[in-house]
Amino acid sequence: MNGKTRIWSDIDFEQQGKQVSWVNLPHSVTRSAYGMIAIPIAVIRNGTGPTAFLMAGNHGDEYEGQIALCKLIRAIDPAQVQGRVIVMPAANLPAAMASARVSPIDGGNLNRSFPGDPERGVTQEIAHYIDSVVFPMADLFADLHSGGSSLAYIPFGSTNEGPDADLNRRSLAALTAFGTEYSVIWKHADPRYSPGAAIKRGLVQIAGEFGGGGSVNRRMLRNVEDGLWRVLKHMGIWDGPTAPAPATRYMNVPGLDWHVHAPSPGLFEPATDLGDWVKAGDVCGHVHFVDDPGRAPVPCFFKRDGLVICQRHPARVERGDCVAHLAVDGV
Ligand code: CA
Numbered sequence: 001m002n003g004k005t006r007i008w009s010d011i012d013f014e015q016q017g018k019q020v021s022w023v024n025l026p027h028s029v030t031r032s033a034y035g036m037i038a039i040p041i042a043v044i045r046n047g048t049g050p051t052a053f054l055m056a057g058n059h060g061d062e063y064e065g066q067i068a069l070c071k072l073i074r075a076i077d078p079a080q081v082q083g084r085v086i087v088m089p090a091a092n093l094p095a096a097m098a099s100a101r102v103s104p105i106d107g108g109n110l111n112r113s114f115p116g117d118p119e120r121g122v123t124q125e126i127a128h129y130i131d132s133v134v135f136p137m138a139d140l141f142a143d144l145h146s147g148g149s150s151l152a153y154i155p156f157g158s159t160n161e162g163p164d165a166d167l168n169r170r171s172l173a174a175l176t177a178f179g180t181e182y183s184v185i186w187k188h189a190d191p192r193y194s195p196g197a198a199i200k201r202g203l204v205q206i207a208g209e210f211g212g213g214g215s216v217n218r219r220m221l222r223n224v225e226d227g228l229w230r231v232l233k234h235m236g237i238w239d240g241p242t243a244p245a246p247a248t249r250y251m252n253v254p255g256l257d258w259h260v261h262a263p264s265p266g267l268f269e270p271a272t273d274l275g276d277w278v279k280a281g282d283v284c285g286h287v288h289f290v291d292d293p294g295r296a297p298v299p300c301f302f303k304r305d306g307l308v309i310c311q312r313h314p315a316r317v318e319r320g321d322c323v324a325h326l327a328v329d330g331v
Contacts, residue, residue: 001119001280003118003119003128004118004193005118005125005128005129005132005133006025006026006118006125006127007023007024007025007026007039007126007129007131007133007264008023008024009021009022009024009041011023011041011043011085012043012218012288013043013045013086013137014045015043015045016045016046016047017044017045017046017078018042018043018073018076018078019042019043019044019213020040020041020042020060020073021040021041021042021282022038022039022040022041022244023038023039023041023129024036024037024038024039024321025037025039025122025125025126025129025280027105027122031203033216033249037093037094037122037293038093039090039093039126040088040089040093041086041087041088042073042077042085042086042087042089043084043085043086044073044076044081044084044085044087044308044330045078045081045083045084045085045086046078046079046081046083046084047081047082047083048082048083049081049082049083049085049236049237050083050139050140050235050236050237051083051084051085051086051137051139051140051237052083052084052085052086052138052139052140052142052231052232052237053064053086053087053088053134053135053137053138053140053141053142053198053203053237054069054085054086054087054088054142054144054228055069055087055088055089055091055093055130055141055142055143055144055194056088056089056090056091056143056144056145057070057088057089057090057091057092057093057096057286058091058092058110058111058143058145058194059092059095059101059109059110059111059145059146059148060090060092060094060095060096060097060098060099060100060101060102060103061095061099061100061101061148061214062101062144062145062146062147062148062212063146063211063214063215063216064144064146064210064211064216064217064220064221064223064224064292065089065144065145065210065224066089066090066096066144067216067221068132068144068221068224068225068228068249068259069087069088069089069144069228071225072087072225072228072229073087073089076238077240080238080239080240081237081238082236082237082238082239083235083236083237084137084237085237085238086137086138088130088134090164090297091110091126091130092108092110092123092126092200092263094122095110096225098230099149099214100149101148101149101150101233102123103122103123105121105122105123106121106122106123106261107123108121108122108123108124109123110123110126110194111192111193111194111216112192112193113126113127113192113255113257114127114130114131114191114192114193114194114197115127115128115131115132115191115197115200116128116129116130116131116132121176130197131163131201132198135197135198135201135203136164136201138198138203139203139204139235140174140203140205140206140231140235141194141195141198141203141204141206142178142196142205142206142207142228142231143195143198143205143206143207144207144208144210145207145208145209145210146209146210146211146212146220146222147209147211147212147213147238147310147313148212148214149212149213149214149313149314150212150312150313150321151212151213151310151311151312151313151322152211152212152274152310152311152312152313153180153209153210153211153212153274153309153310154181154214154274154275154309154310155180155181155182155208155209155210155211155217155219155220156180156181156182156183156184156208156209156222156251156270157175157178157179157180157182157183157184157185157206157207157208157227157248158175158184158185158186158206158207158208159171159172159174159175159183159185159186159195159205159206159207159210159316160185160186160188160189160193160196160199160205160207161185161186161187161188161189162189162193162196162200163199163200164199164202166279167199167202167204170204171204171205171206172185172331173234174204174206174231174234174235175206177230177231177233177234177245178206178208178227178228178230178231178234178245179227179230179245179246179248180208180223180227180246180248181246181247181249182248182249182251182309183246183249183250183251183276184208184209184251184252184253184309184327185250185252185331186252187252187253187254187255194207196206198232201312206231207229207309209222209309210223210224212235212313213313214313226242226245227245229242229243230242230245232242245283249329250329250330250331251307251309251327251328251330252325252327252328252331253309253325253327253328254289254304254328257304258298258303258304258306258323258325258327258328259322259325259326260284260285260300260301260302260303260318260322260323260324260325261300261319261320261321261322261323262287262300262312262318262319262320262321262322262323263287263298263299263300264287264298264319265287265317265319266287266289266290266297266298266316266317267287267288267289267290267315267316267317268286268287268288268312268321268323269285269286269287269288269297269315270284270285270311270312270323270324271283271284271285271286272284272285272308272311272320272324273308273311274309274310275307275308275309276305276307276308277305277307277308278302278305278306278307278308278326279302279305280302280304280305281301281302282301282302283299283300283301283302284299284300284301284302284323284324285299285300285323285324286298286299287300287317288298290320300323302324302326304326304328305326305328306326306327306328307326307327307328308324308325308326309325309326310322310324310325311323311324312324
């Protein structure tokens with residue numbers, strides 16, 4: 001757990017200007033005895049100032065952030081930077097290249113792997129590199145998610161609450177600068193997740209969910225792109241024009257009671273759409289049995305009041321799949 005990373009790079013994090021390169025994770029396999037997994041990274045530095053670390057591809061099948069960060073790498077002019085921007089657009093590269101949530105190499109879910117361990121396989125090694133090498137250089141961390149293959153979200157920026165009230169206040173200010181129609185404050189910070197690990201390192205952290213279903217949504221992509229420039233400006237790192245932020249509505253997800261899970265395997269017919277407000281006891285949907293059409297569909301119900309911010313994307317469900325979750329008003 002305290003081992004040193006084997007990941008190496010030709011990147012000089014102190015160098016002025018723009019560098020676009022890779023960090024290399026040694027990975028010896030039959031096809032390539034002395035091979036490396038080359039994980040893309042960019043460092044843009046000018047003068048001195050704070051460091052923003054922007055990341056996507058934590059889950060490989062969530063695309064808006066991956067595309068937004070590739071565009072930002074090409075667009076950003078070091079002359080307009082004061083400080084440093086570190087960008088990893090495909091942090092779990094094996095998962096990103098497989099269009100999968102988890103790594104095809106070891107099944108690792110990067111967002112359950114922090115703080116990582118260089119002795120426990122490639123996904124843990126990536127988490128460990130981010131936590132032990134990149135996080136200590138950064139002041140702000142932005143981790144861009146979407147619903148992935150299995151979920152669809154209404155777009156929102158988010159932050160996780162930690163034990164430090166002042167850090168929470170600064171993260172909320174960054175989230176407000178990011179500026180999405182909804183801003184979600186997660187009321188927990190599991191240290192296995194990237195925001196929880198970032199909080200332990202004392203970083204201002206924001207994240208968000210933009211779309212899903214394994215697609216790229218143009219409106220949500222624009223949301224991410226505009227928000228990133230606003231956050232860099234908020235941090236004093238970037239000095240350029242930004243699109244005005246929309247008014248935001250602060251929401252939170254109080255707990256698992258605001259989730260609904262499939263009661264049976266089958267085909268799920270939702271009874272709501274994303275953005276609907278529901279009451280406790282309302283029908284969330286029905287599971288149908290197309291191989292046994294005389295059998296009555298099994299309903300499932302919302303247990304709490306709230307706004308439907310997330311729904312399952314594929315129709316086929318197994319018992320226990322999350323089919324929807326809610327958020328409620330308030331910071
Ligand atoms: Ca995700």
